[in-house]
Amino acid sequence: xxxxxxxxQSETETRQRILQAAQHLFAKRGYDGTTTRDLASAAGVAExxxxxxFENKKAILIEVATQGWIEILTDLxxxxxxxxxxxxxxxxxxxxxxxxxxxxDMMKVCFMEAxxxxxxxxxxxxxxxxxxxxxxxAFFQTAMDRGIxxxxxxxxxxxxxxxxxxxxxxxxxxxxxxxASPKQMQEMAEGIADxxxxxxxxxx
Numbered sequence: 545x546x547x548x549x550x551x552x553q554s555e556t557e558t559r560q561r562i563l564q565a566a567q568h569l570f571a572k573r574g575y576d577g578t579t580t581r582d583l584a585s586a587a588g589v590a591e592x593x594x595x596x597x598f599e600n601k602k603a604i605l606i607e608v609a610t611q612g613w614i615e616i617l618t619d620l621x622x623x624x625x626x627x628x629x630x631x632x633x634x635x636x637x638x639x640x641x642x643x644x645x646x647x648x649d650m651m652k653v654c655f656m657e658a659x660x661x662x663x664x665x666x667x668x669x670x671x672x673x674x675x676x677x678x679x680x681x682a683f684f685q686t687a688m689d690r691g692i693x694x695x696x697x698x699x700x701x702x703x704x705x706x707x708x709x710x711x712x713x714x715x716x717x718x719x720x721x722x723x724a725s726p727k728q729m730q731e732m733a734e735g736i737a738d739x740x741x742x743x744x745x746x747x748x
Contacts (some may be wrong), residue, residue, distance in 0.1 A: 612650030
């Protein structure tokens with residue numbers, strides 16, 4: 545029986561399909577529990593095709609994590625640049641929560657595997673975390689220069705913000721009940737933003 549020919553996919557599309565399959569399998573089975581044969585099968589390619597695109601399985605892991613974080617960084621840059629005001633932090637947090645399902649596998653892979661693979665941890669630190677912190681620091685420095693935020697170390701403010709940014713992204717798995725409604729996510733986002741902007745101490 546003849547199989548109908550499908551249009552050939554570009555190298556970029558094939559590479560992306562491999563990364564998507566790897567992200568899902570690494571999140572589900574872990575890096576060590578996933579073979580290159582598993583990856584090839586899930587991506588619908590020959591095992592040799594994997595090694596035409598990536599040097600080894602470790603290279604696939606690192607690419608999954610860094611590509612995902614770069615997309616998150618791009619989203620953050622866009623969100624910060626489009627903020628209607630410096631008080632609109634809740635909007636950013638809420639969108640992070642609503643998009644959690646899109647990033648859940650990638651984040652799970654990062655947090656599970658970074659502790660076992662120094663190369664992955666170093667790559668995320670050098671190519672993502674430092675850049676995200678620099679961007680956020682500049683954003684908060686501008687707010688301080690305009691008198692909107694009180695003057696404190698903008699780098700520390702940026703690190704606290706990014707920490708909450710990560711928590712908001714993990715909200716479904718950590719601080720929120722399973723199946724939380726958009727209203728509940730909005731309330732949580734507003735709570736996080738309020739604590740970030742105003743602290744928890746009463747005003748004297």
